[in-house]
Amino acid sequence: MTVATSARDASGADLDPASLVEAERVHRRAYVDPEIFELEMDLIFGRSWIYVGHESQIPQAGDYFTTQVGRQPVIMTRHTDGQIYVLENRCPHKGALVCPERAGHSRPFVCMYHGWSFDGDGALRSVPARSGYEGTSFDPKDPANGLKQLPRVQNHRGFIFASLAADGPDFKTWAGKGLRGLDNLVDRAPAGEVEVIGDCYRTVQNNNWKIFLDNMSDGMHTSFVHNQMAKAAQKTIARTAVRRPGGLDVAAMLAGEPEQMARMDLVAHPGGHFDMVAFAPPPSGPDADQYKASMEAFHGKERAEAILKESYHSVLMFPTLVMQQSLQQMRVIRPISANKTLLEIWVFCLKGAPESFVRRAVTGGNVGNSPSNVVAADDFESYYRVHAGLESPQTDWVLLHRGARQDVPQGSSIKGGDGNSEVCMRNMFHAWRDYMTAQ
């Protein structure tokens, strides 16, 4: 991999990414400058652990799913050995995408252009009209001449992460405390694993990816941006019964005054990760009791109680994975350009939980994260305004001072003085600066 090490500003001078992040301020260029975006693709997305997909998307040998790791198109495959591989989606011959579809089943993989075929682990299987290669420097019989595996792949409890860099911190070191939200999601499944419900939604935001990530820990915005929807939900609930729990009743909770969000624990972890505790109460009723009993049967009473006590509304594993963990929703960032961000949005079910839990997750996904949702519809408007505002050249700084004097150290993590603190945004940009300046 070639790594660009600097970008130029408008006057042609070198642009030093380190100068764009201060303790409590971030320069607008960190968000809107296309050269910075190119650097991010190399220095962050080219080095970090990037979320690829979940193993339940590809249950059978031959199943595959395609996506991007940074700028690299990849195929996540299930090979005949049962293992999952992440391969470059690029034919070694003349470079064609081998799998142009988003998902499917193929054994072997065959490139449509000249018929080269590959196994699920990428090994070159056959090259038609092989005699043409006699005496050349290319060996069509060498399996290593196939689809390249990404240098590092980690399967963490069914969640597949990959890195384009051969070296760097291992997965556990990279994830650190940032893993607790993901682990808690899996722990909440009475059968010990989660699986995706259907296919993901794909939405594009016309804003920089970090404007979206900032918003994930922005408690303050909730009572402003979502106020009208929350009031609409509350008014409806007062007039008629909610028939499908997990949607309107959750939306109704978003109207909290700033003081409501202030009570939420917000913790920033090393590496740019963070989590915010859940504010929606857990499900109640007979199904919830049955669920609790099956959790206790699987984990034991004490452990089950500890798992159910821990729950997060918002989790970031920087740079690509955002979870609304208590709603079993995950949004995966696939940046396209400085001002365009593709999101893959997945909803998970907890294996072994009652069917009503699936319905609740589906309803929550529809209301909160579908391409017609009534929550992000209003967030998108603020992302648009922020990005458009930051394009303006006269004033440089984005202010992230809120709560900076009230931070509470928690081991290697930092807890915000309250849930409206901008601590996680500061923490994310400090990690960003570390990536952007590391040699």
Added chain:
Amino acid sequence: MSTIEQTLKLTRSEAEDLLFRQAEYLDSRDFNAWLDLFTDDGSYWIPHRPTDTDPETQMSFMFDDVPMMMARCERLLDPRTMGQLPPTRSSHVVSNVQVLGTNGDGELIVRSRFHVTQFRRDTLKFYAGAYTHHLVGSPDAVRIQRQRVDLIDCDGIHDTILQVYL
């Protein structure tokens, strides 16, 4: 819940009257009148994939029961709703209307095609696909029991969040 005294029968042009009226309510942002076209236990469904069959357990592009419709319309009509500043304008063309007949539940099934253009803040967006209406009631008081909206790009990438019904 609406009682079906007798099986509803409509000519094509009577069915068209209903579809055109429904479209006109949306295009004039008369969301309460639009809502009144549905039965109390009616639903409006845009599947996420063309082959989907069960909005209760499969992810949907949109799946609203009447309470959700009430809240969505309430949101659209609140002048301070951020995503509606400025508001979305829409223009519907509904065509290829076919009255297909009655199903086992006594619902009259009407199939049609739509082309919807929406405009918000200098951006035009197009939606195209098919409606399937399940209708009940009497010719002078037709109600929608179920409306399925099959978007041709339901499983595609969307760079706008759909706010106003199609």
